[in-house]
Amino acid sequence: MTNASPEMLALQRLYHWEKTAPDRIALTQPMGDGVAIDFTWSQVADQVRRMATHLQTQGWEPGSKVAILSKNCAWWLMSDLAIWMAGYVSVPLYPTLASETVGQILAHSEAKACFIGKLDGWEGMKPGVPTGLPCISYTLSPPDAVKGYVGWDAICAKSEPMKGDVTRDADDLATLIYTSGTTGMPKGVMHTFGNFAWALDKGIQRITMGADDRMLSYLPLAHVVERVLVEHGWLRTGMHVYFAESLDTFAADLQRARPTIFFSVPRLWVKFQQGVHHKMPPAKLSRLLSIPIIGGLVRRKVQKALGLDQCRIAAGGAAPMPVALLAWYRKLGLPVNEGYGMTENLAVSHLTLPGKNQEGTVGPAYDGVQVRIDDQTGEIQMKSAAMMLGYYKEPDLTREAFTEDKWLKTGDKGRIDSEGNLHITGRVKDLFKTSKGKYVAPAPIEDKLVMHEAVEACVVTGANLGQPLGIVMLNPETVSKIADPSAKADLERSLASHLKVINATLDPHEQLNCIVVVTTAWTVENDLITPTFKVKRNRIEDIYSANYEKWESSGQKVIWQAK
Structure with missing residues (x-):
C-alpha cells in the first residue's frame, strides 16, 4: 500500500492537463523527411479516450494484459494510457527482441492483444506474434503491419471518446515490465499506479522538473528509466516530450528538442x-x-x-x-x-x-x-x-x-x-576467483579499460586463470581504420600502453594478463548486449572462454580475435 495522493496517479494527471492546458503542445513526433507533427494535450486525451473505448468493447476481464511492441513514439504513450483507461494492464516489449523472446513474453503475460508500432526488424519479430492475436498498427508501423492489422487512426475515427474521468486505484496493477535479461529469460516485474506516483514524488525532489522542460525520448520506453523519467515525468509536470526518429537522425532530433x-x-x-x-x-x-x-x-x-x-x-x-x-x-x-x-x-x-x-x-x-x-x-x-x-x-x-x-x-x-x-x-555474482585463489571484481577495472578512445565496450574475465584478462570491442570508426597495417600497429602500441597504465593502478592479483581485441560488434541482434547496452557476461563466456588458456599462455599483451 503506497501513500500516493490520488490526484498524482497517471490517468488523473492526463485529465488535469486536458482541462488546464488543452492547447499546450505535449508531444512532437518526427514523421520522416524532416517533417514533425505536434500533439496538444487535448488531442492526446481525445485519441486516448477513443482507443480506450475500443479496447473496453472487446469485453476482456478487468486487469487483462495488453502488449506494446514499438520503438518510442507518440502512439506508444497514448497506447499505454488507453490500456489503463480501459481497465487493463500494459506489457511493453523491447523493440529489438528476437522472435522467441517476443513469443515467450506474449505467452507468459497472457496478452489479449498487441500494439505493433514503429519497428526496424519487424520481419524477424513477426514469427513470435501468435496467429490470431488481435493487433493494432500505428501510422509509422512497418508496411505489412499496416496492411495486415486494423489501424490506430481507423479505430479512433469510428470510436466515441470514453466519457468521464475513469480512475484506477493506487494499488491497481499498472504494468508488467519485463527485465532485459542479462542473466536469463526476462521476468515480468509487477508495478502499481501508486508505485509510479511515489517514485515521481521522490524523483522530482532530486531532479526538479516542470512544464517548461523538454526531453527527448529515445531509449526504449520498455525500460524502467525511460518509463519513469519520460512517461511519468511528462504526465506529472506537463513538459514537452520529443521523439527521436532513428539512429541516423539522432543528432538532428537532439537539435530539434534541445532538451533541458x-x-x-x-x-x-x-x-x-x-x-x-x-x-x-x-x-x-x-x-x-x-x-x-x-x-x-x-x-x-x-x-x-x-x-x-540548453x-x-x-x-x-x-x-x-x-x-x-x-x-x-x-x-x-x-x-x-x-x-x-x-x-x-x-x-x-x-x-x-x-x-x-x-x-x-x-x-x-x-x-x-x-x-x-x-x-x-x-x-x-x-x-x-x-x-x-x-x-x-x-x-x-x-x-x-x-x-x-x-x-x-x-x-x-x-x-x-x-x-x-x-x-x-x-x-555479487560477477566476482570471480583466479587460480591463485584471489577474488577479482571486474567492474572497477572495466571502468578504466573502456576509457581508451578506440574502445566501445569491454569485459574483464578470468575465473580459474592465473591472472584476469580484458576483452575489448572496438568502435566502428576504429574498425574502419585498422585495415591500414600502420594504423593497426599504432593501435596495438596504444592499447599496450593503456594496459600498462591500468595495471599500475591495480593490486597484483587484479592486473590484466592481456587485452583481447574484438572487431565484431556486440549487439542486441547477436544477443551479446541487452537493449540498454549492458554486456551479457554469460554470453561472452559462452563464446570466448574456450580461448582463455591459449590467450593467457601466448605471452602477448595485445591479441587480435577475428570474432
Missing part, C-alpha cells in the same frame, strides 16, 4: 565523447578548455554541437559511469548526475545531488528509501514504496528476490561512505 533534461546510458555518453574527440583531438580540446575566455566559448560550441546547450540536468545510469568520463563532462560544463536503481524499484534508489561533485558514487538515497549493506556478502539491500509487488506468476523467484525481513536484494555490492553516498563496487 537529458538521460543516457554510459555507452552512449562514451560515444558522444568519442564523437567530439573525432573532430578535435583530446589534448587540443583539454588545452583550449583550460584557457579562461576561450574555454567558455569552446564549451558552448561543443554543447551546441551535441544539442545539449541542458540543465544531465544524468546517466543503467550501468556504472567511469569516473574519468564524468570528469571529462564536468570540464565540458555538462556535469552528469549518476543514478542507481533497478526495474524492481522503479530505478528510484540513489542519485548524485545536482550541483555537487560526488563522482565515484551514486550519491545518497532518495528520501524515503532505506538502504543497508549485508554484513556477510556486501550486497546492497533496500526498501521503499516503489518496490515491485513481485515477478508475475513466479512466486519462487519473488521469494528469492527478497530477504526474510522483506528487503529487496539488488545483487550489487557496495559501501556507504561517511557522507551517506553509495559506492557500487561490483556485482
Whole structure:
C-alpha cells in the first residue's frame, strides 16, 4: 500500500492537463523527411479516450494484459494510457527482441492483444506474434503491419471518446515490465499506479522538473528509466516530450528538442565523447578548455554541437559511469548526475545531488528509501514504496528476490561512505576467483579499460586463470581504420600502453594478463548486449572462454580475435 495522493496517479494527471492546458503542445513526433507533427494535450486525451473505448468493447476481464511492441513514439504513450483507461494492464516489449523472446513474453503475460508500432526488424519479430492475436498498427508501423492489422487512426475515427474521468486505484496493477535479461529469460516485474506516483514524488525532489522542460525520448520506453523519467515525468509536470526518429537522425532530433533534461546510458555518453574527440583531438580540446575566455566559448560550441546547450540536468545510469568520463563532462560544463536503481524499484534508489561533485558514487538515497549493506556478502539491500509487488506468476523467484525481513536484494555490492553516498563496487555474482585463489571484481577495472578512445565496450574475465584478462570491442570508426597495417600497429602500441597504465593502478592479483581485441560488434541482434547496452557476461563466456588458456599462455599483451 503506497501513500500516493490520488490526484498524482497517471490517468488523473492526463485529465488535469486536458482541462488546464488543452492547447499546450505535449508531444512532437518526427514523421520522416524532416517533417514533425505536434500533439496538444487535448488531442492526446481525445485519441486516448477513443482507443480506450475500443479496447473496453472487446469485453476482456478487468486487469487483462495488453502488449506494446514499438520503438518510442507518440502512439506508444497514448497506447499505454488507453490500456489503463480501459481497465487493463500494459506489457511493453523491447523493440529489438528476437522472435522467441517476443513469443515467450506474449505467452507468459497472457496478452489479449498487441500494439505493433514503429519497428526496424519487424520481419524477424513477426514469427513470435501468435496467429490470431488481435493487433493494432500505428501510422509509422512497418508496411505489412499496416496492411495486415486494423489501424490506430481507423479505430479512433469510428470510436466515441470514453466519457468521464475513469480512475484506477493506487494499488491497481499498472504494468508488467519485463527485465532485459542479462542473466536469463526476462521476468515480468509487477508495478502499481501508486508505485509510479511515489517514485515521481521522490524523483522530482532530486531532479526538479516542470512544464517548461523538454526531453527527448529515445531509449526504449520498455525500460524502467525511460518509463519513469519520460512517461511519468511528462504526465506529472506537463513538459514537452520529443521523439527521436532513428539512429541516423539522432543528432538532428537532439537539435530539434534541445532538451533541458537529458538521460543516457554510459555507452552512449562514451560515444558522444568519442564523437567530439573525432573532430578535435583530446589534448587540443583539454588545452583550449583550460584557457579562461576561450574555454567558455569552446564549451558552448561543443554543447551546441551535441544539442545539449540548453541542458540543465544531465544524468546517466543503467550501468556504472567511469569516473574519468564524468570528469571529462564536468570540464565540458555538462556535469552528469549518476543514478542507481533497478526495474524492481522503479530505478528510484540513489542519485548524485545536482550541483555537487560526488563522482565515484551514486550519491545518497532518495528520501524515503532505506538502504543497508549485508554484513556477510556486501550486497546492497533496500526498501521503499516503489518496490515491485513481485515477478508475475513466479512466486519462487519473488521469494528469492527478497530477504526474510522483506528487503529487496539488488545483487550489487557496495559501501556507504561517511557522507551517506553509495559506492557500487561490483556485482555479487560477477566476482570471480583466479587460480591463485584471489577474488577479482571486474567492474572497477572495466571502468578504466573502456576509457581508451578506440574502445566501445569491454569485459574483464578470468575465473580459474592465473591472472584476469580484458576483452575489448572496438568502435566502428576504429574498425574502419585498422585495415591500414600502420594504423593497426599504432593501435596495438596504444592499447599496450593503456594496459600498462591500468595495471599500475591495480593490486597484483587484479592486473590484466592481456587485452583481447574484438572487431565484431556486440549487439542486441547477436544477443551479446541487452537493449540498454549492458554486456551479457554469460554470453561472452559462452563464446570466448574456450580461448582463455591459449590467450593467457601466448605471452602477448595485445591479441587480435577475428570474432
